[in-house]
Amino acid sequence: MSTVLLQEVYSEVRRLYIAGSELASDDFRLKKLLPRVQQLGERAPVFKRIGEGIAALITPDASYPSAEAEASTLSARRLQELALLLTSVLRTQGSTATEGKLVRVETRSLDTSSAYSYRQIAAVQEALTTTGGGRYEIVTKAYKEGLFQDLRLIPLAIRALEDPYIEIAEFAMNKILPSYGKPIVPHLLQTLDAHGGKLESRKLSVIGSIDKEGSREVIYEAAASGSNDVRTTAIGFLAGQESYVESLLEWSGDKKKPIREAAYAALAQSDSIAAQERLYEAFSSKDIELVTLALRAHLPEALKEKLALDFKEDLHASFELKTDAKKLDKLSKKIEHLCAVFIDRTSPLLDEIYISVLKDSEHFNAIGWHVLINHALDHTENIGSEDVLDLLFQMEERSIHYLPHAFRCAYRLLSPTQLYERYVLNVDLKWKSRVNMEAKVRRQKLVQTLSSYIIQQISEYYSLPFEDHDYPHLLNVWELLPQEEVQLRWDPRWLDWVIEQDELELAAGFARADHPESQTFLRDKLKKNPEFRNRWSYLLLKALERTGISAKEKNDLLLTILGDKRNKDCYILQPYWFNQLLQMPPEAAEQVEEAQSRHYHEAKKQLAYITETLKGMRA
Structure with a gap:
């Protein structure tokens, strides 16, 4: 027996249960279905009874013209009888089982609640489902007050990763979603598309920051075959894991610059000899800028000493190349990148190198390597020896612009009395004989340096x-x-x-x-x-x-x-x-x-x- 028509009738009966049986009189939807039921009733008695039940339900009963309450009771009884008959037929003749294989339902629990009132979370919901000004302040305030621990805001917190206002998207990525901990990871993995754009990159960033170890396979697959945005994010999470060094070495030769940059950054955090050899090799290639950025963040000790030796040799080479402008210009670019790599780095060899630069500052000034001299000044002022202080005083004598470096070193090594006498009593007498403009510039430098303290x-x-x-x-x-x-x-x-x-x-x-x-x-x-x-x-x-x-x-x-x-x-x-x-x-x-x-x-x-x-x- 086909139960399609019976299902339609049952659907309308359920509607009347909700709307009220008194509205069944002359119901146009049931009237529309009645002829089809009556037609089937000519062949099956059960359809005939159902048709009679529909007709009785939708036909006003003239026997109760003044008793509205009794009429209502009658229509309710007729609706109940029709519903009982329909249910019996559908249960015995129809099929209500769901097709397919029975499997266990996956659940993803989150330690959240819905303890906050709707009034408290309404402003946050509006902020994350609309556009316009002032939304960032509402979101950050809600986070501070713990409102995002409400279960109803979790979907919106995930949706915030694609908010058109980038500050909200990044706040969701860096603060809101990580606050849920590992339970949020399955929710993000469920919709993660490694071939997507910035949204998927942010999802992966949250996943990696919370559960890098547990999601290692997903991260590796994203790094190997995802979109550019997703790959660069994923590669960053493979840093420091020696089992992925071979892949990182391969990706460091990728045609896409962002991928190579991410691979170099990850290799810089590896202790493997292969990784350091690749970085050393790339430092002399067209990727020197990318490698410099990677080594600025992480510089392995062995590679630092190796590059420092090259630094020393390249400085010596500059004396021989000073008449070859083309080669000197190429060497100058490498020297600038070496200086950038060694910012805030220390070692006896670097101390020796930078001191020698100051001793030969006239040569390096002559070939235009002023950036090198400035890096040497920044480095040596922190060495803290009397010999270096004397050298810095000599540099100060050559140029007023070197005064701040000498002053800062003197501040650490001299007594308050010695510092004052060096920069006011003894020097003032000497500078009075200089031209006014030089004296004015010196005074300005001294005042600026004093002010910083x-x-x-x-x-x-x-x-x-x-x-x-x-x-x-x-x-x-x-x-x-x-x-x-x-x-x-x-x-x-x-x-x-x-x-x-x-x-x-x-x-x-x-x-x-x-x-x-x-x-x-x-x-x-x-x-x-x-x-x-x-x-x-x-x-x-x-x-x-x-x-x-x-x-x-x-x-x-x-x-x-x-x-x-x-x-x-x-x-x-x-x-x-x-x-x-x-x-x-x-x-x-x-x-x-x-x-x-x-x-x-x-x-x-x-x-x-x-x-x-x-x-x-x-x-």
């Missing part, structure tokens, strides 16, 4: 207390070296010198309580430079605190700065200014309020907040 620039996030969101401002903040370190490592006479040079920031860094002249200097400079927008103006007030000014003197200065008409057009107050103004006495509220009109954006809001806070203190 005394004043540090840092970037920090700053949240304003009156803002109702968690998107802090990223500010560049200047900090003075702690006064204890200044007293320990620097000669006190530097303060007089920087005041003489009219260097405001350095004067702020060296300022101290037993030097009244510095307090006068800083006070005058702050009055002449009262603008909140100046990156260094707050350093002057900080320094005045070091000199020991009273709270009343500081408040008077703040009031003077607030009222100065030149103090305008600030976008956002530095945290130090904001906190100092908040500590002013309540009587200053009107002066702060008056200053609001001269500033913009966040600074204006900050001053308004300070005004309300000070007024509240008076209440």
Whole structure:
């Protein structure tokens, strides 16, 4: 018996179960099926009974014109009878078993829950299913709050790998998905397509970062036959595994540059002789740039010494080739790559090489190898011997531009008194006889080098207390070296010198309580430079605190700065200014309020907040 028609009828009966049996009267779908059922009823009694049941269900019963509740009960009973008959026939005559082989259902458990309310996760769901600004902040905030541990966000976390906003895609790859641990790997492997693009590369990156060992075969297959994006990612996960060195050696000769680059990077992390020989060979080929990048990250000790010996020989060769411009130019490129490989590397042989470069600096300057000399200066200033310091002093005598290197080495080897006398007392007398321009350049170099020790620039996030969101401002903040370190490592006479040079920031860094002249200097400079927008103006007030000014003197200065008409057009107050103004006495509220009109954006809001806070203190 064919049960197709019966299935259609049963489907409509189920619909009426949901909609309500009282809606069965004149139901047009059942009316449409009734003639076909009645036609079959002429040959099979069971279809005849089903047709009668349909007809009874869809025909309004005139015997219950005023009793709506009773009519409803009757239609429900008729629907139930029809459903019972249909179910009996389908169970006995039809087949309900699923075709195919019975197998165990695979499950992939994740240690997650759905404990968060929909309201909590709704914003994240919207951020990951739409486009537009502000989504990154919502996603990162949700991650910090642990919302991605909710089971409902896992599919969206995987989908985020292909988000059009690359920062969200990379955040999902580097933070969100790895936070699930190994249980997320099967979910990624299920849809991984090694021939895909950036999305598949990101999936593989997550898989490799979580379970490199467990997914080794998948990673190798992707490295061998995937797309370019997938292969370069996969090859990176084969680094340091000696069983794959042969494949890496083969891929280092691939026609595609990204594949060769990834293979060199992986070979650089191998201890095998074959890998190091390949890298050494490639360093003298067209791939020298790719190999340099690989060796900058990982340089095996044996290969370092081998390349250093070549470095030494090539430098000697430059003396013989100085008249052959073409060969010298080719050798110069190799020397530059060797210098790049040896950045931050140390060995007795490298020390010897770089010291010899400085001793022969006139030769290397003459052939234009200035990059080599700069690398030699960077390297030797950290050796820390008196002979090297003397050599750096000689270099400084030849060119003012070498002063920072000599100064940094002297700072480590000389006492604070010796350092000051070398760079101020003894040298100043000698430089007074030089032309003004040379003396000016030297002073600028010395000031810049001093500043790198005394004043540090840092970037920090700053949240304003009156803002109702968690998107802090990223500010560049200047900090003075702690006064204890200044007293320990620097000669006190530097303060007089920087005041003489009219260097405001350095004067702020060296300022101290037993030097009244510095307090006068800083006070005058702050009055002449009262603008909140100046990156260094707050350093002057900080320094005045070091000199020991009273709270009343500081408040008077703040009031003077607030009222100065030149103090305008600030976008956002530095945290130090904001906190100092908040500590002013309540009587200053009107002066702060008056200053609001001269500033913009966040600074204006900050001053308004300070005004309300000070007024509240008076209440």
